[in-house]
Amino acid sequence: MTTSLPAPAPAARPAGEPVLxxxxxxxxxxxxVIVSDVSLDVAPGEFVAxxxxxxxxxxxxxxxxSGLxxxxAGTITLDGTDITRAGPAARARLGLGRTFQSSSVFAGLGVRENVRLAAQARLGGSLRPWQRVRPSDRAFEVAERALGRVGLAARGDALAGSLSHGDKRKLELAILLATDPAVVLLDEPMAGVSTGEVAGLTQVIADVHREEGRTVLMVEHHMDVLLGxxxxxxxxxxxxxxxLDTPARVTADPVVQEAYLGDQL
Ligand SMILES: Nc1ncnc2c1ncn2[C@@H]1O[C@H](COP(=O)(O)OP(=O)(O)OP(=O)(O)O)[C@@H](O)[C@H]1O
Ligand SMILES: [Mg+2]
Known part of the structure; x- marks a missing residue:
C-alpha cells in the first residue's frame, strides 16, 4: 500500500529570508503614477500569481x-543584494530572468540556436550565431537540456518562426532556463496560445517551478491555470x-471582486 502525504497548506506569508x-x-x-507603493516578499521556491x-x-x-x-521610490532586493539601481544585464546575472507579454524569439534562427545563444551569454564567451555548433560545446548541452525540459527536444533543428504559438512560448521558457535564473518573471506566457496547447504549457511551467525549484512570479489572465x-x-x-494572499482567500475577497467588476473571478 502506498501512502501519500497531504500537500502542505500554502503559507499566507513566506517564512525565512525572502529571495525577492x-x-x-x-x-x-x-x-x-503607474506603480504605487508596492511591497511584496517572495520566499525561495514560491509561486506568486x-x-x-x-x-x-x-x-x-x-x-x-527586471530594470527596464x-x-x-522604494527598493528591490534579490537574494540579499540591493538591485534597485542595477541594469537589466546585472540583474539577469544575479539570477532574475523574465519572459515578455509578446513573443520574443529570433524567428529566422533554429530552435536550438535560440537557446544556445542564451546559454552562451550566460556561460560567457562571444555570441557567434554563425559559429558551427559542436556537440561537446557546454552551451549546446545546456540548450539540449532546456529544450528537453520544455518538450521541444525533437524540434531543435526547426526554424523558430515555424513553431506554433504554444511551442514558441515553450521556446521562450527554454531560452530563459538556459540562463539558469533563480527567480523567473513570466508575463502572460499563455498569450496567443491555442486552447489545446494551454494544458501542455501549464505542465511545463509547473515542472519549472516544482521540479527545478525555481521561484516564479507569473502574470496571466487564464485564472484557472494560475489559481492551480x-x-x-x-x-x-x-x-x-x-x-496578497492564498488563491482561496483572494478569490473570495469582495474588494478583489469589486476591482474586477465580476469580469474574471
Ligand atoms: N513606459 C511607460 N510610459 C508611460 N506610461 C506607461 C509606461 N508603461 C506603462 N505605462 C502605463 O502604465 C499603466 C499600466 O500598464 P501595464 O502595461 O503595466 O498594465 P498591465 O497590468 O500589464 O495591463 P495588461 O493586462 O493590459 O497587460 C497603463 O496605464 C500604461 O499606459
Ligand atoms: Mg501587461
Whole structure:
C-alpha cells in the first residue's frame, strides 16, 4: 500500500529570508503614477500569481523588477543584494530572468540556436550565431537540456518562426532556463496560445517551478491555470497592490471582486 502525504497548506506569508523583497516600489512617469507603493516578499521556491485588470500595472511591475523601468521610490532586493539601481544585464546575472507579454524569439534562427545563444551569454564567451555548433560545446548541452525540459527536444533543428504559438512560448521558457535564473518573471506566457496547447504549457511551467525549484512570479489572465499553480496571489489595481494572499482567500475577497467588476473571478 502506498501512502501519500497531504500537500502542505500554502503559507499566507513566506517564512525565512525572502529571495525577492520589494519595498514601497513606486514608478511615476510624466506625472502619472503607474506603480504605487508596492511591497511584496517572495520566499525561495514560491509561486506568486500577479493578477489585475488591464492597465493595472502588472507588466510595469515586472519592468521595474527586471530594470527596464526606472524606480522613482522604494527598493528591490534579490537574494540579499540591493538591485534597485542595477541594469537589466546585472540583474539577469544575479539570477532574475523574465519572459515578455509578446513573443520574443529570433524567428529566422533554429530552435536550438535560440537557446544556445542564451546559454552562451550566460556561460560567457562571444555570441557567434554563425559559429558551427559542436556537440561537446557546454552551451549546446545546456540548450539540449532546456529544450528537453520544455518538450521541444525533437524540434531543435526547426526554424523558430515555424513553431506554433504554444511551442514558441515553450521556446521562450527554454531560452530563459538556459540562463539558469533563480527567480523567473513570466508575463502572460499563455498569450496567443491555442486552447489545446494551454494544458501542455501549464505542465511545463509547473515542472519549472516544482521540479527545478525555481521561484516564479507569473502574470496571466487564464485564472484557472494560475489559481492551480500559485501559492499566493498578488492583485494589482490602479498600480497598487490591492490584495496578497492564498488563491482561496483572494478569490473570495469582495474588494478583489469589486476591482474586477465580476469580469474574471
Ligand atoms: N513606459 C511607460 N510610459 C508611460 N506610461 C506607461 C509606461 N508603461 C506603462 N505605462 C502605463 O502604465 C499603466 C499600466 O500598464 P501595464 O502595461 O503595466 O498594465 P498591465 O497590468 O500589464 O495591463 P495588461 O493586462 O493590459 O497587460 C497603463 O496605464 C500604461 O499606459
Ligand atoms: Mg501587461
Amino acid at each position: 523583497r520589494v519595498a514601497g516600489l513606486t514608478c511615476a512617469i510624466g506625472g502619472a 500577479v493578477i489585475g485588470p488591464n492597465g493595472a500595472g502588472k507588466t510595469s511591475l515586472f519592468n521595474l523588477l 523601468l526606472p524606480v522613482t 499553480l500559485a501559492d499566493r496571489v498578488a492583485v494589482m489595481h490602479h498600480g497598487a497592490l490591492l490584495a
